[in-house]
Structures are given as C-alpha cells and as structure tokens.
Amino acid sequence: MVADHLRSLIARFTVRRSETFVVDVDLEVGHGETVALLGPNGAGKSSVVAAIAGLLPIDSGRIEIGGLLLDDPAAGVFSPPEVRKIGVVFQDFLLFPHLSVIDNIAFGLTRGRNRAEARSIAGHWAERLAVASLSQQRPGDLSGGEAQRVALARALATTPDVLLLDEPLSALDVTTRAEVRRLLSDHLSEFGGPRLIITHDPTDAYLLADRIYVIENGAITQSGSPDEIRLRPKTRYAADLAGANLHEGSVSDGVVSVDGHPVHVAEEVPDGRVLLAIPATAVSIHTSAPGGSPRNSWSTSVERLEHLGPRARLRTGGPLPLTAELTEAALLDLGIEPGATVWVAIKATEISVEPFE
Amino acid sequence: MGLIVTNWVRLSLLVVASLVVASCGSDQESAGEVLVSAAASLTDLFTEMEESYESEHPGVDVIVNFGGSPALREQIIQGAPVDVFASADLANMEALVERNLVGGEPQVFASNQLQIAVPSGNPGGVSGVSDFGDDALLVGLCAEEVPCGRLAREVLANAGVMAAVDSNEPDVRALLTKIELGELDLGIVYVTDVMASEGSVEGIAIPDEVNVATEYPIAVLSDAPNSDLADDFVSWVTSDDGAAIVAEYGFRLP
C-alpha cells in the first residue's frame, strides 16, 4: 500500500493544441488536497483535464499518480482512459441521455458485476448525493443542480484514485451554484484522493480549494494559497481576480463584519464564517462624504492607482482595503492622486455573501 | 413567415409555368414528326429505316420507341400519343384493332423465324433444341408474355423438349445481351437478332419442321397526332425501298 503522501497526482507535461498554442504545465495535487486550476477561457484548462483523463495524449513530460505512470511519451507509456482510475465530472455533465439516472450512476460499475449488484451500489451513491428519488428519471428531466449531483455520483461510484472536476458550476444558475458549491465542498473533503477543480470563477477556487494554480495562455503563472493569490497577484489576470474584492468575514447575531468592520448586506446570512465578494465596479469613489442610499460608506486613503487606458483602478487603504474601478475621465475630474483622502460607497445589494466552511 | 410563403409560391408558379411552356413548345414542333412504337426485335431494322427515311425526307423527324410488343400495346391503349405501331406478332396488333385504335388495315411488312443463339465460341457445346432440357446449362428464354417467348415455347413444344429455364428475360434484347456476355449458354431469339449481332453471338439453326414464324404488321393508329406524315412513313416501309432494307437485315418478305 503506497503511503498517503506518495499518492499524489503529478502532471508535468506539454501538449501542442495548434500551430501557435502549446500548453506547458507543472502541477502537483497531493493526496487529500483540493487544488484549483484557475484561468480565463482559452487558457488551456480543458486540455489539462483531457490530458490527465487520458483523452489527449501529451507530447512530452509525464503524468503519474502515486508513482504509477499514466502517460510518458519518452518511455513509450500511455494508459488509455478506461484504464486510468480517474473520475471526471464534466462541464455540461454529459449524462447519457438514453439511460436513467440510476443506470448513469451504475455505468462504470458493470464490469465484473451483474446488473443488480451494480444498481445496488449505484443506489447507495444516489442516496449519498440525495438523488435517490430521481433514480428512474432521464437526464433530460433533471434540473441543473440535480444533474450535477448525478454526475458527481457517477464519478464517485467508481471509487477512482483522483477526482477531476471541469468547470463544475458554470452550467448552473446563481442560486443553484451556491447550493452545489456547498455540496461539493462536503463531498470533496470526504473523497480521500487528490482533487483537481478546473474553473474560471475565483469564488469557486477560493471556497473549494486549498491551493490554486493560475493558468494563462497555456502556462502556470502563479501558484499558492488562495490568500497568496488574492493579496499578492503576479499577473494582470490575477490582479483582476483580486479586483473581485474577496474578503473573509464573520457573521454574529446577523451582523456581517470584516476584520471588525461592519458591512451592510442585502441578504440574510446565518452566523458563522462568510466570504464576501464586492465587484470593483460597484465601489464608487467620492471626494466628500456621500449622501444617498448606499449603506456602506467610509473614509479612506488612496494607496495605489493603475491606469488602464479608458479605465483606472484604484486601491484603497483601511478599514477595509478595496479595489475600485472608475473611468479615467472621472479620475481626472475628481483630481484624485495617490495619498488623497476619498470616501467609498458600496450599495448593500452589490455585495454577495457566501457561507464559508 | 409571410416572406417564405411568398417565395415558395413564386417558385412553384415558376416551375409550373415552365412545365406548361415546355409541353406547349413540343406541340409546336410536331409538325414534322412521326412517333413510332416498334417491337424490340426490330431495333436494328428500324434504326436504319429511320435514317434512310429522314435522309430522303428532310425536315421530318422519325422518333422510334422500342420495347416488348405487349408493353407498347399497353401504352397505346392507355393513350400514349403514338403515330405508328409495328408489332412482333399479329395478336398484339389485333388487340388494338378490336379497340378501334387502328386507322386503316394493318399491313404485314416482314416475317421472321427463330434461331438458337449461343455465346461466341459455343462454350456450352450446344448442338440443337434438345439442349434446352439440359439442367447443367444456363438456359434463357424471353418471358412467355412477349411474342419471342411465346413462339420459343411453341418451338420447344413442337420438338417435345421440357426446358430447364434459368431466366425469363423481359425482352429479346435483354436475352441477347446476356448470351453475348456469356452469362447464359443458350437462348431462342429471332434469326434477325443473330444476324444483327455481327458475330458476338453465334446462331444454330432450328429444324424447319419444329420452327415457327412470326409476322410483323405495321399500322397507323386512329388517334395519330401526325396522321399524314404517318401514312407517308408506312407507305414507304411497305414500298420497295423499305423492302430492300427489310431483306438486308435478314427478315423475310411477306
């Protein structure tokens, strides 16, 4: 039995996708870790999934799990996808439309077992993912959230060594997304092996992952804990992610506060830890105390200014450091310089709050 | 939706209109035309007759439609706009006469006898009519429903042979083609067919005592669209000029 710390997924490879685009990554996902591969669309994330799953042979490098080589062109080793014990939850779920929910979940279980046995094991997983009541339905009849659970059950049922989730939440609407994020969070930690989530949404990465790799244009540009990426972005894209203003806070007696500073939100949130997201575009900057409706308003200083053509980005200091985006014209009009004192105003309705466990 | 409907309607009107114009157009051209339906066994003969007649009568277009006599007869009964019918036997012509579809008196312009045809080289080693009973050979006949087939069966009956037939071809030309290709070892066709094949099939004579002859009548049809020209054509066929070509192709003269 290979020791836990050795049963990591190591993916160090290059694969050419077109005349001009090569994916060149170096990833390691430890046993018991959830790692996110975070990047914009077109960065090469799907290629990484396909390569690890065995659907896309790599050009050079290697992919291994716990020392077992899956793909190594130099050594002439290639394990076809059906042999790799990798569970994949696909974007768009890819549930087989002609099979019922229970048969979908049982799909990977039929080798070496009879139908009844496979269905019974599948039924057990359906219960764990709370979709047992849907067993006889067809994928076409399921809602997004239900389909996501079935897809997860289907992947988990085969007890794979590694779990790959390709944009697990992007096909869902906003409310379902929150609910499924919670579900994933639970099941991911229960699953023993390495977990790799591919996503373009920083909230998903932040809430679900222990570590993040940032991928842009086929290469890893930064890796680290969610906080590291958030607070010390190394690239423009990472900085844009930082512009999403993600802050950990807590709720006590219905009052949300971040680092002791109260924040007014438009939702009812249960007590506990939360993640707040404040879009940079929702932070308005004033040269004097603003009146009007915004519930969140305080005085702060301008720490940094970034000029990005017609837009400008402004970083404020305490009590709650924020990135704000304004037009270059507005900046000039207001005569704002680094070090100046400004007032920020944020509408409570613009702030999103997620329970964070 | 409205635009799609309008375009569809326009398109279909255009199609219908052009069809009408096309058919009208051909009516205009029938001033110098004669449409002849002739039995399949007359193929080579009538092709030559058509060329000869047209060269002697410039401006007239003779169009010949070949086929099994019963099929041609049936087309005429169903109203096909044919001017002249040349049948491979009297019976099919009679059928039209009974229905008052024939203009004047049908005239016999040629007669024919039957002959055994074998592929060149006679691979089946056929010597006579009795070989039609040989199971080991691939035997072909015209279908009983066409004159050639009916007559062939008369010959076989006359000779007391139970034929082991492998295929009843729809018309004599189809039969001839298969013999030519060597796919059939023997068949019964007209003497004239063997002659016309110019060596690609060989003929073996059928003894006169069992052989049958068929007569070819020709007539102008009563509903002929071009009756004047049709009369001219038929007169020419039965004239000395026509008779010369008939003899050239191996038919006997009446």
Added chain:
Amino acid sequence: MVVLAGLGLALFVLPLIGLLGRVPWADLPALLSSEVVTDALRISLIVSILATVISLVLGVPIAWVLARVEFPGRSLARGVVTLPLVLPPVVGGAALLFALGRRGLVGEPLYEATGLLLPFSTWGVVVATTFVAMPFMVITLEGALRNMDLRYEGAAASLGASRGTVFRRVTLPMVAPSLVAGIVLTWARAFGEFGATVTFAGNLQGRTQSLPLAVFIALESDRATAVTISLMMVVISLVVLVALRDRWWRTT
C-alpha cells in the same frame, strides 16, 4: 403553404387511388393465393429481410470507419459507397454482372474453383438488392455518427468502458433513431428493387422473380395479377412504414 402541401400530398395519394380503382375485388382471394403471387411474395420478403440484415452487418462498420477514421482517400471511399444511390439500378446490375457474373472479374475464377454461381439464383437477388440498398444504411448512419457529440464517448471511457463497450452502450444507443431510419429506408429500397435484380439475377418464378419483377411481367398480359401484386406491395409497405414510424421513431 397549406395549398402547396396539399398539392404535393395529392401527387402521392392520386396514384394509390387510381390503383384502388382497378382492383378486381371479387377475384382477389383467388389471385392472392395463385402460385405466381405467393412465390414472388416469398422471394421478396426473404430477399428484402436478408438484404437489410447484411446491410446492417456490413453497413454499420463502414459507416463507423467513414465517420470516425481519417484515412487517405476517405472522400473517394464515401463517394463510391454512395454511387449505387445515384446510378440507374440497371447500370448497377450490369456492373455486378461484369464483376460477379459467370464471365465476371471475380465471378469467373469463383465459378471455376467452386462452381458457385450468383446470377439466376436467389442469392443473386440478395446480392443485387443489397448492392442498391446498403448505401441508404451507410449514409443515414454516417451522418448521425459524425454529428454525435464525441464527448459522451470520452465520458464513457473515463468511467472505465473499453472501446467496444463504448460503442455498444453509448454510441449505438445515441444514434439509435438514425439506425432505425436506416433500417427502414434500406428495407424499403430492397423491397421495391427491380432494375439491378432483373439485370443481374434474371427472372424466374420461384427462384428470382420478386414482386416488382412479377408486376412488370404481368402488366403486359395479365392486368388483374399486376394490380393485385401492386396492391399487396402497397399494403405491406404501408404497414411496415407506419408501424415502425410510430413505435420506434420516438426520440429518447
């Protein structure tokens, strides 16, 4: 739109009404049980079903290769397979004769070696019919295979399914509607086949005379039989087409 559709429909319905008008209803039982008719029916049913089965067995792999495997000359191969759809059936029959006839390219050595002869035999009818009907199977299925979302096959592989299992449990079921359509079209073409059959296999009652051949021959001399057989073919075809359409063309 409705008027045009009605006109189009009339094109299909009028000949049927014309046919019904000529049926000798009183003599029908006797005609239907005559040897000519029962022989032709037996041959047509056996041949059309056999041709459909062979078209499945050979056509599915052909469709799969054309849809999924990239090889040099693939367009040409696709064209060749489609050829019988475009060629006049008689030309197809003649080509078969040149290849598989007694003096044919392959037929001659085959005959010399084994005494096996396809023309003028029922198997010859099967071959000719399969030749003209199989392209329907291939074309219908190839389109479906090409348009199918291949990611489903990837998903199946990730769940441990071997290539054969993927084909059996995912690919085939997902193209099932097209497969059924292919079977129906293939059978229909096989059932109505005339030109290639008469040219390649000849015409002999009880051995090679299928229903279409029997109609053609009977039309010239025995109108009653011809109409009877035509009616029979229309009824059989309608039953098959309507039954299959309703039951199997439901999308999954």
